[in-house]
Amino acid sequence: MNLYLRYFDNEVLVHSVEEALDFLCSIPNIQVTPDLEDDIRNYASSDVFYPKRYKIRPRVYFIVIKTEAATMADFKQKKALRPMVENTVRKENPAVMHLNEEREGWYEGELNFKRVVLIPSSGKHEYRDTHFVVQCKAISGWDCYNRIVDYLKERVDGRSQFPSAKGKNFSFKYLGMWK
Template sequence: MNLYLRYFDKETLVTNVNDAITFLGSISEIGMNPVLEADVREYVESDVYYPKRYKIRPRVYFIIIKTEAATMLDFKEKRAVHGGTADSREKVLPPVMSRLNDDLFGWYEGEIDFKRVLQVPGTGKFQYRDTRFVARCKANSGLECYNRIVDYLRQRVDSRSQFPSVKGKNFKFHYLGMCK
């Protein structure tokens, strides 16, 4: 695994943590010290594949990204994204996302957390309140279940209420089967 490092317009692709620390030490503004060096080594040795940002001063960072790319050109053209194959990327998808469009007629239980506009008694002003709504409905897929719930709510709550994305964490559904 290689490491991509960038600080403003200075960037490099290195093959090991020692080269990364040498690159960071060559930039005087970063101020390489033993604590930062230990943190970089810990990040590189960990199983975390998310990019890591290090704060130098307010609104100034450098970034480290783990990559399978052999050259800078491969990295820039995203040819060696971690996880490589399409099969492994599909396994990373949340189960709800992969089942959302499955065509399976029957009863679904959908749960949606949305921002509902309500009037505050006494002041007459309006505010958003987090509201959970659970319903059972007949549908052909999880997506249709979401659409039916949102259509139902739009007819019954203030039009300024905000509904989450069907793909977000604020909508969940379960297939209950053919009979209720």
């Protein structure tokens, strides 16, 4: 496993922790302490593959990234990307995959949104989570979402916030063909 290190415009791809520490020692602004050395060694030997950021002073960092790239060119061209492990792959919302699928008929759409409401006792406004369910005629899940949002925008405070159609706060299901 190789390590890519970067501090501003100084960058290097090394094949061992010792080479990484030599690179860091060559930069005058970075003070290599025994704790920093131990942390880099632990990071290099661990199973963790996310980039590691080390603070030098406020808003100044250097990064260390584990890579399987053999050369800097391979690293820059992302030729040594690790394949995603099945359990770390983000689960796609199955409804999102069918959002644009055109299928005329009745849809049931559910939307959770932030509705602005007036508090009578104080005269101020606040956001309230609101669950809205409707059955409507639509051409697709996307059309169903747009019809719901258009309907609500005419009836609630303009400062209300609506979620993305691709997010977890909107869902729909096809009920059948209209007659």
